[in-house]
Amino acid sequence: MARVKIHPLIWVLALVWLLLTLLPFWFMVSSSFKTALETYTRPVWALPLSPNIDNYKAVLSGGFFRYVFNSLLVVSISVTLILLLSAMAAFVFARLPYRPAKPLFGLIMAGLAVPVHVTLIPVYSLTTRLGIYDTPWALIGPYVAFSLPLTIFILTEFVRQIPRELDDAARVDGCSPARTFFSIILPLTSPGMASMGIYNTVMLWNEFVFAFTLTASPNQRTLPLAIWEFQGQYSANVPAIMTVLTMTALPMIVVYIFGQERIIKGMMAGALKG
Amino acid sequence: MTRVKPKNEYALTAIVFLAPTVLLLLVFVVYPILESVRLSFTRWTGLGQSQVYVGWSNWLRLLQDMVFWKALGNNLILALLSILIQLPIALALALMLDKGGRAMRFLKLAYFIPLLVSSVAIGFLFKYIYDPNFGLLNAVLNGVGLNNLAKSWLGDPSLALYAVLAVICWQFIPFHMLIFQAALASMPAELHDAALIDGATENQFFWRITLPLLQGTIRTAVVLSLIGSLRYFDLIYVLTGGGPSGSTELMATYMYKQAFSSFNFGYGSTVAVALILVVLLISGVVLSLTKRFQTEV
Numbered sequence: 001m002a003r004v005k006i007h008p009l010i011w012v013l014a015l016v017w018l019l020l021t022l023l024p025f026w027f028m029v030s031s032s033f034k035t036a037l038e039t040y041t042r043p044v045w046a047l048p049l050s051p052n053i054d055n056y057k058a059v060l061s062g063g064f065f066r067y068v069f070n071s072l073l074v075v076s077i078s079v080t081l082i083l084l085l086s087a088m089a090a091f092v093f094a095r096l097p098y099r100p101a102k103p104l105f106g107l108i109m110a111g112l113a114v115p116v117h118v119t120l121i122p123v124y125s126l127t128t129r130l131g132i133y134d135t136p137w138a139l140i141g142p143y144v145a146f147s148l149p150l151t152i153f154i155l156t157e158f159v160r161q162i163p164r165e166l167d168d169a170a171r172v173d174g175c176s177p178a179r180t181f182f183s184i185i186l187p188l189t190s191p192g193m194a195s196m197g198i199y200n201t202v203m204l205w206n207e208f209v210f211a212f213t214l215t216a217s218p219n220q221r222t223l224p225l226a227i228w229e230f231q232g233q234y235s236a237n238v239p240a241i242m243t244v245l246t247m248t249a250l251p252m253i254v255v256y257i258f259g260q261e262r263i264i265k266g267m268m269a270g271a272l273k274g
Numbered sequence: 275m276t277r278v279k280p281k282n283e284y285a286l287t288a289i290v291f292l293a294p295t296v297l298l299l300l301v302f303v304v305y306p307i308l309e310s311v312r313l314s315f316t317r318w319t320g321l322g323q324s325q326v327y328v329g330w331s332n333w334l335r336l337l338q339d340m341v342f343w344k345a346l347g348n349n350l351i352l353a354l355l356s357i358l359i360q361l362p363i364a365l366a367l368a369l370m371l372d373k374g375g376r377a378m379r380f381l382k383l384a385y386f387i388p389l390l391v392s393s394v395a396i397g398f399l400f401k402y403i404y405d406p407n408f409g410l411l412n413a414v415l416n417g418v419g420l421n422n423l424a425k426s427w428l429g430d431p432s433l434a435l436y437a438v439l440a441v442i443c444w445q446f447i448p449f450h451m452l453i454f455q456a457a458l459a460s461m462p463a464e465l466h467d468a469a470l471i472d473g474a475t476e477n478q479f480f481w482r483i484t485l486p487l488l489q490g491t492i493r494t495a496v497v498l499s500l501i502g503s504l505r506y507f508d509l510i511y512v513l514t515g516g517g518p519s520g521s522t523e524l525m526a527t528y529m530y531k532q533a534f535s536s537f538n539f540g541y542g543s544t545v546a547v548a549l550i551l552v553v554l555l556i557s558g559v560v561l562s563l564t565k566r567f568q569t570e571v
Contacts, residue, residue, distance in 0.1 A: 123302060202390060264452065
């Protein structure tokens with residue numbers, strides 16, 4: 001594409017924004033290598049006197065992996081269910097001549113506008129009655145249900161773009177609709193599912209309200225809530241808090257380093273229609 | 275000879291394929307909404323306590339509840355300022371990414387990082403950045419000689435909402451930037467070449483061609499920003515908890531505190547139902563307004 005000259009003000013804005021984006025993270029990471037005393041005696045922006053990793057040792061030995069494990073458990077099960085159920089629903093909406101499907105699609109899309117807070121008290125009381133309150137299992141139902149409308153919407157668009165001739169050929173060859181879905185539509189929908197898988201993984205990995213409401217004990221909670229326990233322990237110890245924050249953010253950032261473009265694409269696929 | 279599938283085979287497959295989705299939505303979305311509406315007419319002080327039907331009294335209380343109206347006002351201020359501040363900056367950054375070509379790849383990758391970090395982590399991080407004594411912001415201000423600008427950012431009721439707004443902008447401008455960038459990238463390059471050949475300046479091209487073509491995208495961004503702002507919760511709950519003295523209270527934080535800190539499940543449900551009513555009302559109005567505006571242009 002031809003290069004067009006850019007107004008110098010826009011360059012200034014670009015660099016200012018880069019600085020603004022990175023500065024908080026730099027503060028977080030550099031503070032995590034300091035000692036508690038250092039944060040009071042030396043300027044905030046000063047580099048750590050020596051890269052002190054005691055904070056990391058303390059956090060890692062303090063049950064941090066339990067949070068990571070719970071997050072992996074909840075997010076992997078939820079995202080698998082979201083993708084499978086959404087693809088199945090998308091197939092019905094995009095392909096099957098089933099009359100009630102159209103109004104149902106509209107109703108499911110109305111779910112996009114529902115704020116989670118309106119469901120919080122009933123879901124909390126339901127979870128207690130089911131006996132799964134304060135376990136990671138409590139999160140899976142609400143996570144899947146609230147992710148379905150958007151994922152179904154995007155995947156339905158995706159299935160619509162698969163040439164119909166493929167289904168027709170399968171039908172002529174005697175494939176049942178279910179077989180057509182599993183052998184033809186599902187494999188061809190995988191790029192769309194990959195994008196929505198990324199989007200939902202990022203969203204659920206960072207989810208807060210349900211996790212905060214439906215779990216209470218430290219060894220049942222997911223990663224975004226790790227900070228709560230450590231905050232109690234280290235309330236005045238800024239470097240320790242910054243260490244927890246850095247380690248909380250780290251898994252996503254590492255994944256991002258390996259799949260930058262894919263992740264941006266996936267996040268935007270989910271966000272654009274949201 | 276081709277075998278014609280009986281119609282009910284389609285229906286059967288459709289029902290089986292949709293059943294789990296419908297079941298989950300009924301249990302975790304539809305039932306809870308209806309239950310919240312029912313609970314909004316009760317007094318219920320927590321699990322194990324009895325629910326007492328109190329008629330419209332929670333709703334009458336809501337109408338006179340200054341904290342709720344203040345929270346609604348804060349939500350609207352956040353929504354309006356989010357749109358006015360975020361969209362122009364996001365558009366400027368997107369134009370830059372679009373025109374800069376490959377050289378901008380690194381910038382784009384860096385800008386994206388806040389979208390990967392949880393609002394909880396961002397909230398805690400900024401709590402320390404805004405700290406009046408040990409925070410980064412005041413240290414920087416003092417460092418460059420602007421000592422009198424150093425403030426107790428989250429402690430001052432007249433400042434706290436704007437301090438929070440700054441974090442929201444920091445978090446979501448990259449998101450809108452990418453939406454705009456995707457729209458710009460899908461515009462045909464010939465348009466630009468043709469306009470310049472016809473003697474248009476870059477400025478004219480932007481105002482008369484790019485901007486009108488972005489109308490749909492801008493509308494999407496406005497609606498997303500608005501709905502997002504009305505439901506806002508995580509960051510504020512962590513950063514200020516709605517304080518100091520209610521200056522950053524939002525409908526969602528107020529609902530949460532009523533229900534899970536004060537154990538007013540009945541009144542908390544009233545606030546929750548009011549929240550969804552406000553979201554539906556405002557997004558409905560904005561959608562129809564922007565639609566009309568769009569067809570008039």
